[in-house]
Amino acid sequence: MAFFNENYTKLSESYLFATIEQRVNAYKKANPDKKVISLGIGDVTRPLPQVCLNAMHAAVDEMGSAETFRGYGPYEGYAFLRDAIAEGDFRSRGIDISADEIFVSDGAKSDTGNIGDIFGPENVVAITDPVYPVYIDTNVMAGRTVKIIPCEEANGFAPLPPSFHADIVYLCSPNNPTGSVLNKRQLADWVTYAKANHAVILYDAAYERFITEDEIPHSIFEIEGAKSCAIEFRSFSKTAGFTGTRCGYAVIPKELTLTAGGETFPAHKLWLRHQSTKYNGTSYIIQRGAAAVFTPEGRKEVAELIDDYLENARIIREGLLAAGFSCSGGVNAPYIWLKCPQGLSSWELFDELLNKASVVGTPGAGFGEKGEGFFRLTSFGSRGDTVEAVQRIEQAFK
């Protein structure tokens, strides 16, 4: 008898965004005349930078000739991309990360979802609440004990190291969903915690490019000692609009080691073994597109893209504040974390906004218990939609 993985029954019934999609589709069916604006799912809307398109066209052409055709690539990603990442995202910022500590993937969701595979089931995992559901769900699937670190208004939605012991900690800064960031001191406290507990920090920096304030670290490896206790995840999804193009990467420093049954292994080696066994590398065409992000023209185009979204974030944040709402985020992050007005629950606000304003957002409760009473809006819409959505929300709650 083939048995399924029983841990799957412990997952909540439906993935957050699937539930939202169902409700929105039902609303659209009932209101075919209404124009629905989504500031809900964190998907981008602007086209890819031209430099990425050019690079992918060239790569497609290479695939059309036997002389330049590319078959299986390196499991860790092509050197041209790993070199560009190491230099562009780390060394040029004074962070000592080398190309062979970088593992290219098809996105940060795959990486943060699959990284658990190299860890044993006995680890105690600390996860913030509210949180990107993937961290919790993948650990539930693996049967690991998950402990919650509350991120509340009182601590500015910035998680502090807990008093309990954990072996693995997930952190996300700039944060999805709250738009909060961890500053250097806070991140240093986490590194201290990790060292004291011999824990590993899984640091999701998918929104790094949105950081605008000088004192906010772009990488956990800016913190002394982090290289022996942290893995960092990055993505081209929000940076360069790759949500449907798919590319990301993990940074696993060579000095990070893990232990089990009296043996010690570099995490680096374990992940290479994972990737070479369960993955066959990211499409050559896509890796060429991602590498173009690091050219001078690519940097310029990405900066324009990010500035554009950050301007949306400013419009949402300032519009809502001016209308008397309470909200945070949206400064170093594409997400605005709105406090539900009039004592509404997250899903009540979701339905109110959908029915009164035809605006879709993401209920905070979908990110965890501590997200209840909050609501996530994203800056990834078009300028026109963003301005209109804010006006509609103001009207609906006048």
Next chain:
Amino acid sequence: MAFFNENYTKLSESYLFATIEQRVNAYKKANPDKKVISLGIGDVTRPLPQVCLNAMHAAVDEMGSAETFRGYGPYEGYAFLRDAIAEGDFRSRGIDISADEIFVSDGAKSDTGNIGDIFGPENVVAITDPVYPVYIDTNVMAGRTVKIIPCEEANGFAPLPPSFHADIVYLCSPNNPTGSVLNKRQLADWVTYAKANHAVILYDAAYERFITEDEIPHSIFEIEGAKSCAIEFRSFSKTAGFTGTRCGYAVIPKELTLTAGGETFPAHKLWLRHQSTKYNGTSYIIQRGAAAVFTPEGRKEVAELIDDYLENARIIREGLLAAGFSCSGGVNAPYIWLKCPQGLSSWELFDELLNKASVVGTPGAGFGEKGEGFFRLTSFGSRGDTVEAVQRIEQAFK
């Protein structure tokens, strides 16, 4: 203390192809003047069909305009591709598979590697020997008990259902590495075995397009009753040269259910949950390229590609047989399974061929104990290289 997954220590030290690469690199370094021909790793060499290139160019262009830009796609793959697959690979052959039973991925390696995630650790897994190492390694990583089904000369390298009980069975036809195929009767025996044992067959049909003989089934779903006991994996890698482009798919019939702790779930639903949690869909650009395979022009170009490789297979097989070697495969498959001459072991023949003929093949022992004394050659080289390699092998063993 963060503990690693102890099962990783039970894996053999190095992935087969990595070891080969190391030896070949050492040889090349010591013999910079020798032209090494690789008929080793199963990678293709011919360019992608023009129709795929055109489709990907068009998709890249779509990514460059806000009106046609694509962000996150469906976790299961786009309808245009799932529809094309259901019609092109199944319904047009009289096999009742619908588009919503198809899950698009970035390749059959990811799928066959990750599918284990939906199964519990208590399952007993039956795997043929010799075998594609991914099946074994991923089950070792998950801590499952693996039992071996020998595929030997005596049974024509076609595995028969074992006398022992198994909950999960991996089958691959056309077979990697032996080039053997399972006929309808043999496959029907496996379906009978699966039903009797309430087992699931994980059927890897990545080489399906190489089948030339009418009586060989292209899909396990040609067998009565298979839809309630089998999952099938397909790939565009060898079919259309997508080894570096990355696309494949899994077929999970809706009537296949799995049980645990008194509950029953459709495998289909479990896999959707896996994919929506740990994957974010295959690149839109790549899915467009894959869909082009099913156009009339795509079919024609793919047929030419496959015929070309099959002609290589014929040249290798007939050349070796004429030179007095014993070999099988290469008729419905791109792989030729060579019996090592003069009592050589697989790795001895590897070194002999590398040193005497500068030809790289894959030692059968790398695919399991029962592969010892055999050697895999692939038909994916260029015509010139293939002809020259066969001549060199003949010369070396005169």
